[in-house]
Amino acid sequence: MTTSAMPASALESAAFQPATLRLAVLLGSNRAPRLCDTVAAWAGTEIARHGDFEVDLFDPRALDLPQALPRVPDAATRAMRDRLDHADAVLVITPEYNHGYPAPLKQIVDAAHGEWQAKPVAFVSYGGHSGGLRAVEQLRQVFSALHAVPVHDSLMLTGAAQRFDAHGRPHDDDACRRALQAMLAQLRWWALALRAARAREPYPAHRV
Numbered sequence: 173m174t175t176s177a178m179p180a181s182a183l184e185s186a187a188f189q190p191a192t193l194r195l196a197v198l199l200g201s202n203r204a205p206r207l208c209d210t211v212a213a214w215a216g217t218e219i220a221r222h223g224d225f226e227v228d229l230f231d232p233r234a235l236d237l238p239q240a241l242p243r244v245p246d247a248a249t250r251a252m253r254d255r256l257d258h259a260d261a262v263l264v265i266t267p268e269y270n271h272g273y274p275a276p277l278k279q280i281v282d283a284a285h286g287e288w289q290a291k292p293v294a295f296v297s298y299g300g301h302s303g304g305l306r307a308v309e310q311l312r313q314v315f316s317a318l319h320a321v322p323v324h325d326s327l328m329l330t331g332a333a334q335r336f337d338a339h340g341r342p343h344d345d346d347a348c349r350r351a352l353q354a355m356l357a358q359l360r361w362w363a364l365a366l367r368a369a370r371a372r373e374p375y376p377a378h379r380v
């Protein structure tokens with residue numbers, strides 16, 4: 173379905189304009205202090221270097237979501253869902269806790285529903301030996317269940333506590349940067365493709 177004001181071809185080419193893809197960046201940790209801030213600051217610099225994404229940060233410490241999932245969304249949940257609804261793509265930055273992903277991240281994921289549908293999701297994870305690999309593999313299942321589209325590449329930072337220098341850059345900055353930019357390129361491709369597809373026709377799934 174298209175709007176009557178705009179022919180389908182114009183709508184499609186407008187949706188393919190690369191500028192200002194809206195990127196929802198979700199933080200997985202709510203600890204204080206947390207390594208998440210260091211990882212997110214470095215990733216933010218790389219996202220700015222990429223240039224096509226405008227970041228909206230979803231920090232579990234700032235969202236003020238209710239402890240119990242409300243049957244009727246409260247004001248904080250509604251505000252968060254509204255921001256997510258405007259996102260073209262999602263980037264999750266998360267540590268691994270006990271071979272899984274942290275509870276505050278699941279709280280954000282469960283508080284929304286249709287807002288995830290037909291949106292691409294990429295992952296930057298960090299931790300000890302696994303670099304958050306197990307957390308990300310679980311998150312791929314969770315986001316697939318929500319009709320989101322996990323991109324292939326992800327960035328896993330092993331030995332994260334020792335990985336960053338005093339300036340907040342990974343010791344192997346070049347390799348990490350290349351991996352992150354490769355992932356952002358895939359995220360951008362899917363974001364453009366899915367934004368155009370959503371504009372052309374509503375995604376055919378039940379939306380709560």
Ligand SMILES: Cc1cc2nc3c(=O)[nH]c(=O)nc-3n(C[C@H](O)[C@H](O)[C@H](O)COP(=O)(O)O)c2cc1C
Nearest residue numbers: 201203206207208267268269270271299300301302
């Ligand atoms: C409760 C808890 C469980 C953890 N479990 C794992 C784990 O299973 N695998 C791993 O690689 N690191 C694990 N870690 C280490 C964290 O990934 C690491 O401390 C990370 O820096 C935490 O991120 P944050 O400071 O941003 O919360 C765990 C840390 C905590 C606090």
